[in-house]
Amino acid sequence: MSVQTPDSVLDRLWSPFETQSGSRRSLFLMSPLILFELLIFVVPFAMLVRISLSEQSQSLPYAEGTFTIASYIEVLQSGFLQGIIVYSFRLGIIATVLAVVLATFYAYATWRADGLLKSALLFSVVLPLLTTLVIKTYAWVPLLAPNGTANNLLLAVGLLSAPVQVVPNTLGVVIGQVYIVFPYAMLAIYSVLSTVEWELVEAARDLGAGRARSFVEVVLPEIIPGITVATIISFAWSVGAYSAPALLGAGSDRPFALEIQEQMLLNFNWPIATALSTIMLVLMFVSIVLIYVVLGRFGGDVSNAA
Amino acid sequence: MRLESDRLGIAAFRLGYVAIFVAMLLPLFIVIATSFSASGNLQFPPEGFSLRWYRAFFADIQWLRAFDNSFIVGIGTTVVATFMGITAAFGLEARNSRLGDLLTPVVILPLLIPPVILGVTLLVYFSALGLQSSYLGIVLAHSLWATPLVFFVMQSVFQRFDWELRDAGMDLGANPISVFVYVILPNVKNGIVVSALLAFIISLQEFVMALFLSNFQTQTIPVLAWNSLRQSLTPTVSVVSTFLVLISVAGLAAAALAVNLDFVAKRLS
Amino acid sequence: MSDIELQNISKSYGDLQAVDDVTLSVRDGELLCLLGPSGCGKSTTMRMISGLETPTSGEVYLGGENVTDQAAYDRDTSMVFQNWALFPYKTVLENVAFGLKMRGDGADERSRRARDMLERVHMDGYEEHSTTDLSGGQKQRVALARSLAVDPDVLLLDEPLSNLDKRLREEMEIELKDIHQEFDKTFVYVTHNQDEAFTLADRIGIMNDGRLVQVGEPTEVYRNPTNRFVEEFLGDTNFVAGEVADVDDRYASLSTDFSETIRIPAFEPVEPGASFTISLRPEFMSIQRATGADSPAETTARADGTGGDTIGGTVENTIYRGSRIRYVVDVGGEDLFVEQSVADQVGIQEGEAVELGWNTDDLLMFHPDGSRVGAE
Numbered sequence: 048m049s050v051q052t053p054d055s056v057l058d059r060l061w062s063p064f065e066t067q068s069g070s071r072r073s074l075f076l077m078s079p080l081i082l083f084e085l086l087i088f089v090v091p092f093a094m095l096v097r098i099s100l101s102e103q104s105q106s107l108p109y110a111e112g113t114f115t116i117a118s119y120i121e122v123l124q125s126g127f128l129q130g131i132i133v134y135s136f137r138l139g140i141i142a143t144v145l146a147v148v149l150a151t152f153y154a155y156a157t158w159r160a161d162g163l164l165k166s167a168l169l170f171s172v173v174l175p176l177l178t179t180l181v182i183k184t185y186a187w188v189p190l191l192a193p194n195g196t197a198n199n200l201l202l203a204v205g206l207l208s209a210p211v212q213v214v215p216n217t218l219g220v221v222i223g224q225v226y227i228v229f230p231y232a233m234l235a236i237y238s239v240l241s242t243v244e245w246e247l248v249e250a251a252r253d254l255g256a257g258r259a260r261s262f263v264e265v266v267l268p269e270i271i272p273g274i275t276v277a278t279i280i281s282f283a284w285s286v287g288a289y290s291a292p293a294l295l296g297a298g299s300d301r302p303f304a305l306e307i308q309e310q311m312l313l314n315f316n317w318p319i320a321t322a323l324s325t326i327m328l329v330l331m332f333v334s335i336v337l338i339y340v341v342l343g344r345f346g347g348d349v350s351n352a353a
Numbered sequence: 354m355r356l357e358s359d360r361l362g363i364a365a366f367r368l369g370y371v372a373i374f375v376a377m378l379l380p381l382f383i384v385i386a387t388s389f390s391a392s393g394n395l396q397f398p399p400e401g402f403s404l405r406w407y408r409a410f411f412a413d414i415q416w417l418r419a420f421d422n423s424f425i426v427g428i429g430t431t432v433v434a435t436f437m438g439i440t441a442a443f444g445l446e447a448r449n450s451r452l453g454d455l456l457t458p459v460v461i462l463p464l465l466i467p468p469v470i471l472g473v474t475l476l477v478y479f480s481a482l483g484l485q486s487s488y489l490g491i492v493l494a495h496s497l498w499a500t501p502l503v504f505f506v507m508q509s510v511f512q513r514f515d516w517e518l519r520d521a522g523m524d525l526g527a528n529p530i531s532v533f534v535y536v537i538l539p540n541v542k543n544g545i546v547v548s549a550l551l552a553f554i555i556s557l558q559e560f561v562m563a564l565f566l567s568n569f570q571t572q573t574i575p576v577l578a579w580n581s582l583r584q585s586l587t588p589t590v591s592v593v594s595t596f597l598v599l600i601s602v603a604g605l606a607a608a609a610l611a612v613n614l615d616f617v618a619k620r621l622s
Numbered sequence: 623m624s625d626i627e628l629q630n631i632s633k634s635y636g637d638l639q640a641v642d643d644v645t646l647s648v649r650d651g652e653l654l655c656l657l658g659p660s661g662c663g664k665s666t667t668m669r670m671i672s673g674l675e676t677p678t679s680g681e682v683y684l685g686g687e688n689v690t691d692q693a694a695y696d697r698d699t700s701m702v703f704q705n706w707a708l709f710p711y712k713t714v715l716e717n718v719a720f721g722l723k724m725r726g727d728g729a730d731e732r733s734r735r736a737r738d739m740l741e742r743v744h745m746d747g748y749e750e751h752s753t754t755d756l757s758g759g760q761k762q763r764v765a766l767a768r769s770l771a772v773d774p775d776v777l778l779l780d781e782p783l784s785n786l787d788k789r790l791r792e793e794m795e796i797e798l799k800d801i802h803q804e805f806d807k808t809f810v811y812v813t814h815n816q817d818e819a820f821t822l823a824d825r826i827g828i829m830n831d832g833r834l835v836q837v838g839e840p841t842e843v844y845r846n847p848t849n850r851f852v853e854e855f856l857g858d859t860n861f862v863a864g865e866v867a868d869v870d871d872r873y874a875s876l877s878t879d880f881s882e883t884i885r886i887p888a889f890e891p892v893e894p895g896a897s898f899t900i901s902l903r904p905e906f907m908s909i910q911r912a913t914g915a916d917s918p919a920e921t922t923a924r925a926d927g928t929g930g931d932t933i934g935g936t937v938e939n940t941i942y943r944g945s946r947i948r949y950v951v952d953v954g955g956e957d958l959f960v961e962q963s964v965a966d967q968v969g970i971q972e973g974e975a976v977e978l979g980w981n982t983d984d985l986l987m988f989h990p991d992g993s994r995v996g997a998e
Contacts, residue, residue, distance in 0.1 A: 061528040072529075076444025077456065080437045080500065084459050087493050091478035095470075098477065149373060156370035168370065170605075171377040177601035178381065179558030179575040182594040185582055186380030189387055196383070196398070226380065249674050250707035252694045254772060255724030258362060261695075264720075268711035279465065287467020289561050294582065304469040311473050312565075324470045335465070359693065 099321035108317040118322035128306070128323065135302040135327070136334075139286035142224040146281045147274060149225070150232035154273075155262070157233075158240045176230040184290040187223050188214055191295075215297045223291035228284050232277035239273030240266070268345060275342040279335050286331055303327050381598055388591035399588075406588040416593065418570075419577040422488070423557055426573055429492035430499050430556035435549045437496070438503025442511055443533070460504055463497040471497065472565035479566065486568035494562040499552035506551070510544030547608050554604050558597065624685050624698075624775030624808045625650040626671060631680030632832075633666050640666045642832035643680070648776075653802050653809040655819040658829035659855065664812045667829070668778050671810060673697045685775060695724070700774035704781045706765040708753040714740070714764050715749040721772035739767040743801075759790050766798075770805060779811045783818060795821045816856055820844075828852050850992040853901050860902040860958045866894050873982060876900065880954025885931055885982045889996035891989070898995065899988045904961045906984040909949055911968070912975035930981040937974050951976060 102113040122128050157168040175183060190196050191214040198210040213219045243266055251261035289304040303323060310320035391401025410416050441456065463471060475494050476485060484490040518540065522532040538545075560575035567576055574597065578590050626648035633641040641663040648654045656664040669675040670682060673694035682690045689697055700721070709717050719736040727735070740746050743763040748756070753764065762782060769777060779798075783791045799822055802809050813819055819826050820840045827837045828851075836848045847853040854861070864878035866886075873885040874892045886892065886900060912934055935953035947967050950959045960978055970976060987995040 061530045073444045077441045080441035080460070080504070081456065083437055083493075083496070083500070087475070087497060088459075088463055091474045094478055094481075095474045153370060153373050156366070168374060171374045173605060174598070174601060175377055175381065177554045177558065177605065178594075178598055179578070180560040181575045181578045181582070181590075182384060182597060183380070185578075185590065185594075186384045189383050190380060226376075229377070244705075244707065246703055246705060246707040247709060249694070250701070250703055251709070251720070251724075253672055253674065253699070253701045254721035254768070255695050256720075257695050258359075260724065265709055283465040283467070287469060289467070289469050290579075304467055307469055307473060311476075317477070320473065324473070328466065328470065331465075331467075 095321050096325055098317050099325050101318050103316055103318045108315045118318040119326065121319065122322050122326055131301055131303050131306050131323075132327065132330070134300070135286050135288075135304075136330075138220065138224065138288060138292070138302055139282050141221055142228060142285035142288075143278055143281040145221070146225045146228045146232045146285075147236075147277050150229055150236055150277055151270075151274065153229075153233050154237040154240050154270075155266070157237055158243075172230045172233050175226070176234070180227065180290045183227050184223050184294045187219060187226070187295060191219050191222070214295050215300075217296065217300055219295040220288075220292050220300050223295045224285050224288050227288075227291060228281040231284075232281050235277040235280060236270055236273040239270045243269050271342055271345050275339060278338050278342065282334065282338065283331060286327070286334075381594075384591050385595045385598060387588050388595045390588045390591075406592045410589055410592045413589070415577060416574075416589075419572055419574045422567070422571050423573040423575075425488055426491045426495065426563075427553045427556040429488065430495040431549050431553045433492060433496045434499035434503045434552040435545065438500050438548060438552075439507050439545065442504050442507035443537075445508065445511075460501045464501055468559075468561035469565075472562040475562065476565045486566065486571055488571060490566050491563055491571065491573070492556075494566055495556040495559050498559060498562075499555045502555065503548040503552055506548040507541070507544055510541050514541060550604050550608050554601060557600065626776060626808065626810070627681075627683035627686075628667070628671070629681045629683070631667070631670055631677040631682060633663075633670060633675060634678050639832050641670070641677075644829075644832075644834045646827060646834055646837065648808055648810060649825075651806055651808055652824040653799075653811060653822055655811045655813060655823035655826045656829055657813060657816065657819040657823075657826050657855075658835075659814055662829040663832040664814075664829045665780055668701075668780060668810055668812050671776070672699050672701050672778050674701075698774050699776040699778055700769035700772055701778040701780060702762075702765045702769050702782045704784060706761045706782075708761055708764060708768075710753060712753070713749065714745070714751045714753060714756075717753060717764060718768045718771050720768060725772065736767075736771055739771045740764075742770075742804075743767045758786050759794065762786065762794060766801065770801075774807070776808045776810065777805075779809065781813050784813070784815070791818070798822060828855065830855075847986070848994055850899065850901075850988040850994075853986060853988070853994075858904065858959070860904070861899055862902060862956070862958075863897065863899045866892055866896045866898070868894055878956075880956045883931075884933075886985060886987060887982060887996065889987070891995060897990050899990070901986040901988070902958065902980060903984065903986075904948075904959055906980050907958075907960045908979045909951070909960045909962060909970065910977055910979075911970060912977050930979055932977050932979040934975065934977050937970060937972050937976055940970070940972055949976070951978060953978070 098109050099118055100114055100116065101118075102110040102115050103118065104110040153168070153172070157165060157172075160168055188195065192198070193210040193212050193214075195214070197213070198207065201207040202210065213222070247265045247269075248261050251265045252258075256264055286302070287304055288302050289308075292300045292302050293305060307320045307324055310316045310323070387399050388406055389402050389404070390399035391403035391405070392399075441460075445456070471494065475490065479485045479487070479490040514537070518536050519532050522536040523529070527535065557573075558575060559573075560579065563573045563576050564579060567573060572580070574593060578593050581587070581590055626646075628644055628646040630643050630645055631641060632639070632643050644663075644667055646667075656667060658664050666675060670677050671684075673689070673692055673696070677690060680690075681688055684698065709720065712720070715733065715736050718739055719732040722732040722735055737746065737749065740749060743766055745760060745763045745767060748760070748764070753761065756764065765782070782798075783794050786794060795818060802822075811819075811822060823840055825837060826840055826843050828835045828843065830851050836843055836852050838846075843852065844856055847856065850861075853859060862876075862878050862884070864876040864884065867875045867877040867883070869888055869892060872888055874888045876884045876886050876898065878884055884900070886898065892898070933953055935951040935958070937949050938952045938957065939948075939950040941948040941950070942964075945964055946961050947964060948959055948961050949970065950957050958978060989995060
């Protein structure tokens, strides 16, 4: 049906597709994204793996065209690099546990809140979310440095006799990292929590479950999908942490992100850097699958959270 | 009568979330406060009150250029991510295909990969293509993160959309493109606005990938902030931070006016 | 003893007064229905009995004990929720056993009691099912079993049948009544459905706008409403407003828009010029074809010599409702309706002239402010 109005422009746009089937058109619509992911994600990573399988070279970042697994062996055998891997995972686990536990609590408080309080709590989470990593990390320096606010306050009040070095130190890194992932974790949990019917908790209380118990028995199983997403995100980002260790950590705080940067851009030893990356990715992938499986046994369907 | 332990429990609960509330906002507040410091030290409470660092900032061409860069990249990312996110989400919703189920994990994957790895990988890749340190490179990298967000926001928007409206449109003689432009777009524009805003802000504040993919000319605000920090801790960074926080707050306010905060919070997760 | 005393309880949320100074006694073992339109405060009142809400003022007593500040998990009441609130990640058996688990019963004991309860609600065999697979009626039974398993003094039911279709609802009404008799507990039942209340209740408490308007046995409340709200809420009726023209010793005549001489009983407040609203219940009215002697234009009520009035009108609509017919009759510009059982009907058609009749002593009268005149 042709229309003699300005719509005819769109009609002409449409006519080449008129004969295509619905799913063909659907494919066409999704093709920009698919193409994008292929070109900007899949291909670069193929390159990454390829480089990791090349020989190291003195004068070049890597020896093109060669093939060896020497870099992988080197990474796996190096005590130094093992230490780095361990540090990364330890930071990941600690930050994740802290973040998810606190996030669950805060999400619950937000769920139960109304009106202004609810908006305030959400604001307190959404604003840091939209703030750049640099600021979020750097903000802890004036607070936690030896000559910073916290120390000065505690010294003045008399609770401390000498300044405590939280920054630069591993404790500072953990605090900073938790601060960074907390908003994401909280929102992941909250988005599921907000769909839970409060009536269920009332029913549990009516049947004799106290406050804590009614949460554990009724709410927890339902928010497992949100907790799973929160855990996975927190874990992935904490293992791959860069800014917190760099800015808030001491020399001994060396996660693999910093190591990769050094190997890549300072030492120009690309095979090692990429091999380390690939190993970390594999380990992380395995961990994430583990998290997904373990948590999934406690409750509902994760696809509800996405 | 209400048990004491009950009251204690409630008090502890309140104390808990207030403490977290303070912990979330205090660092930002401190940073903003230090930007007004009269001295060059990064102390809180700041020693004296002065706008000198603000003046220094506006005089510093590096920062001004960084702002330009950030906005250029931000707009670019918004355009790219919004276009891809909307078309893909729409294509998915028009028909529930298996391709869609396959697409979701692929789209999410970049978000889970440590940004350092992404940054370094793309650096190598773009160098091979001659795109290193270019605006395009940074835009594409940021889109890796922004597009999933737009995609999911629009996906849930399209899910809530009353598809009967489309049927009505077609029944009245509009071809599918017209239907999209005249029937669907007006009804989902809230979702589009929100996801575009979010894409912009994500790009604005993305730091790690930009660190690797920009150079002296093209560095964005977070990158310049980071580099300045590495050299010396001065309140200039606080000034920049204040502006960034204000921009985020403004963006939030704009989104909150379009929809309420609860909605935005849920979309972000 | 599982009686309930509510003394002057009120509940307000900011500016909103949900429950306003309600005083009510529920006798041990009775089934009391709280009946009223949406938003009247009946659910809130019941939640205050359960402990899920705390009164803003006033006191709640269960079995003589002041439980006003007691939390829901400490009270010996059990609630069946409107949407049943079955726990989604637990099996039917785990749901029913939940309360027992909370009070510390051992696993075997819990299982035994839960199975026993499921059998009594005819849901045996469903123990391992997920609650999401069940139909509305089945969920209803599981919810009941769950609440009864903890052997509460008082069972509270919050519009439990409102999500079921008509036939299922009627079946469940009877089942609930049986369960009430079998378990011999105090039941408080909230509903907006008048038929439900009349079927189930030993006594009905009618609420409107946060206040308790009238409490009594169903027949009593129906025959003798305290005010116009109750009369209007329970069943359909014709309301006719008018002014008193002149007064006799037994009767007075009311002047309305369509007739000068409707007779009303001459209670005390009846004097010339006073305004009243009368309720003409369709079940007290008779309908027959107009006899030839009357002209259809005559719409003044006439005494028919037997203590009643007759008035003429034209049938505007006949509405079949299964076993009954409703006639909407135009009487001097006003619409009055009368009902007849299909078995009794004589085939009166739309457009026909008819006569409506009623007995003056069957009229209910109300002041303009809604209060009842001359309640027995």
